[in-house]
Amino acid sequence: MTEAALAAAGVDSYLSKEARQQPQWPDTAALRRATDRLTQVPPLVFAGEADRLRAQLAAASRGEAFVLQGGDCAEIFAEATADRIRNKIKTILQMAVILTYGASTPVVKIGRMAGQYAKPRSSDTETRDGVTLPVYRGDIVNSSGFTEEERVPNPERLLDAYHVSASTLNLIRAFTQGGFADLRRVHQWNKGFAANPAYAKYEQFAKEIDRAVRFMAAAGGDFDALKTVELFSSHEALLLDYERSLTRIDSRSGLAYDCSAHFLWIGERTRQLDGAHVEFLSKVHNPLAVKLGPTATAADAVALAERLNPDNVAGRLTFVARMGADKVRDALPSIVEGVRDSGVTVTWLTDPMHGNTFTSDSGYKTRKFDTILDEVTGFFEVHEALGTVPGGLHVELTGDDVTEVLGGTERIDDEGLARRYETKVDPRLNHQQSLEMAFLVADLLARHNARKSQDVDELA
Ligand SMILES: O=C[C@H](O)[C@H](O)COP(=O)(O)O
Numbered sequence: 504m505t506e507a508a509l510a511a512a513g514v515d516s517y518l519s520k521e522a523r524q525q526p527q528w529p530d531t532a533a534l535r536r537a538t539d540r541l542t543q544v545p546p547l548v549f550a551g552e553a554d555r556l557r558a559q560l561a562a563a564s565r566g567e568a569f570v571l572q573g574g575d576c577a578e579i580f581a582e583a584t585a586d587r588i589r590n591k592i593k594t595i596l597q598m599a600v601i602l603t604y605g606a607s608t609p610v611v612k613i614g615r616m617a618g619q620y621a622k623p624r625s626s627d628t629e630t631r632d633g634v635t636l637p638v639y640r641g642d643i644v645n646s647s648g649f650t651e652e653e654r655v656p657n658p659e660r661l662l663d664a665y666h667v668s669a670s671t672l673n674l675i676r677a678f679t680q681g682g683f684a685d686l687r688r689v690h691q692w693n694k695g696f697a698a699n700p701a702y703a704k705y706e707q708f709a710k711e712i713d714r715a716v717r718f719m720a721a722a723g724g725d726f727d728a729l730k731t732v733e734l735f736s737s738h739e740a741l742l743l744d745y746e747r748s749l750t751r752i753d754s755r756s757g758l759a760y761d762c763s764a765h766f767l768w769i770g771e772r773t774r775q776l777d778g779a780h781v782e783f784l785s786k787v788h789n790p791l792a793v794k795l796g797p798t799a800t801a802a803d804a805v806a807l808a809e810r811l812n813p814d815n816v817a818g819r820l821t822f823v824a825r826m827g828a829d830k831v832r833d834a835l836p837s838i839v840e841g842v843r844d845s846g847v848t849v850t851w852l853t854d855p856m857h858g859n860t861f862t863s864d865s866g867y868k869t870r871k872f873d874t875i876l877d878e879v880t881g882f883f884e885v886h887e888a889l890g891t892v893p894g895g896l897h898v899e900l901t902g903d904d905v906t907e908v909l910g911g912t913e914r915i916d917d918e919g920l921a922r923r924y925e926t927k928v929d930p931r932l933n934h935q936q937s938l939e940m941a942f943l944v945a946d947l948l949a950r951h952n953a954r955k956s957q958d959v960d961e962l963a
């Protein structure tokens with residue numbers, strides 16, 4: 504019945520399209536065994552949760568909420584420990600409190616967590632010292648170790664990805680519902696950060712938040728309601744064998760949902776209109792995002808919206824602009840304008856990471872903190888000039904004290920990168936840099952909101 508309903512929902516139509524960035528599985532019988540098993544397992548998330556997220560993303564498209572999406576570039580199975588997951592959740596919650604104050608609106612919290620295991624790569628192979636092996640495509644496909652055995656795509660990893668995602672989600676649910684996320688507790692952590700002399704410039708902001716929290720308490724605010732938060736899961740829907748196998752029919756509506764995560768995105772390298780990724784995701788009802796890089800045009804964006812959101816449902820489609828700090832002010836306006844003028848409803852996020860990667864003199868793949876911030880600033884400028892809504896921020900971050908991104912108040916320099924460079928693919932903001940970014944973006948948001956209300960006052 505379920506398979507028949509899925510077939511009727513058209514979820515296999517993608518099979519006739521070109522799917523880029525898929526591994527070459529050497530053992531197709533083993534792949535079949537793994538995907539058959541995945542079609543039988545319980546869903547990781549529920550359709551009703553995805554619907555709630557859609558409503559929140561719709562609010563962000565109108566400027567009534569701000570989205571914070573963050574997490575690892577590539578999650579690693581061996582790193583799915585309670586400590587690391589807790590640190591990441593803590594970082595996202597700390598950033599969210601800072602942004603909530605800056606935006607004076609709710610922050611929609613989405614982790615690149617519990618499924619971010621597949622990576623698109625620039626090349627199919629990697630060569631070291633004259634030895635060429637398949638490139639590492641994320642833990643769901645192969646291992647980052649550089650031996651033939653470790654690099655062979657292994658379908659059993661699809662099942663591992665499911666189980667590690669399930670245990671990560673279990674911890675996310677426990678941490679966010681069990682008192683760990685209490686607003687007052689998270690705010691205390693932020694006060695600690697701002698009291699550190701290195702970050703003293705944020706102390707005033709932290710004090711203002713403190714006053715707001717105390718005002719709420721004095722005014723009889725319901726802190727019980729603020730003891731829990733909702734943290735949604737997301738990942739790039741890259742590996743179509745996995746995504747299709749976790750697709751289920753929602754018993755309430757009879758519609759297909761990809762139950763591997765609440766929110767799924769299509770990457771810059773797989774957003775072809777006639778490609779398998781767009782086709783597959785057009786058939787599921789989760790809220791979706793598409794990354795748009797500097798080669799995207801307004802016509803591409805509008806065509807994607809027509810394919811992925813033909814009914815123009817608010818919250819269904821998010822565009823994540825990842826132009827690069829040097830291009831955002833030139834490349835983004837015509838796209839945002841074209842989308843706005845076509846009447847298409849989307850939520851706009853900025854990903855200031857993926858257009859700003861380079862290899863440092865010491866050979867590390869890195870990004871500069873200031874450049875990342877500059878792209879976010881450019882994103883706000885574009886939306887302000889067009890009267891559209893800067894709806895949120897998408898960043899690669901970790902809760903740990905790694906040294907992968909240059910700069911920030913810690914002034915990580917090229918030499919410093921070696922101290923704790925752990926990412927398997929792209930560089931992430933560390934805990935301190937993430938909080939610093941949140942304070943700076945909160946400031947941009949607060950100014951944006953102030954200008955908006957000034958405009959409204961002038962009109963009144
Ligand atoms: O995270 C994004 C991509 O997977 C990554 O930037 C591609 O990296 P590569 O150019 O090292 O393959």
Ligand SMILES: C=C(OP(=O)(O)O)C(=O)O
Pocket residue numbers: 576623739769770771772794825854857
């Ligand atoms: C690969 C990613 O981004 P993009 O598709 O924008 O390059 C990513 O977000 O992990």
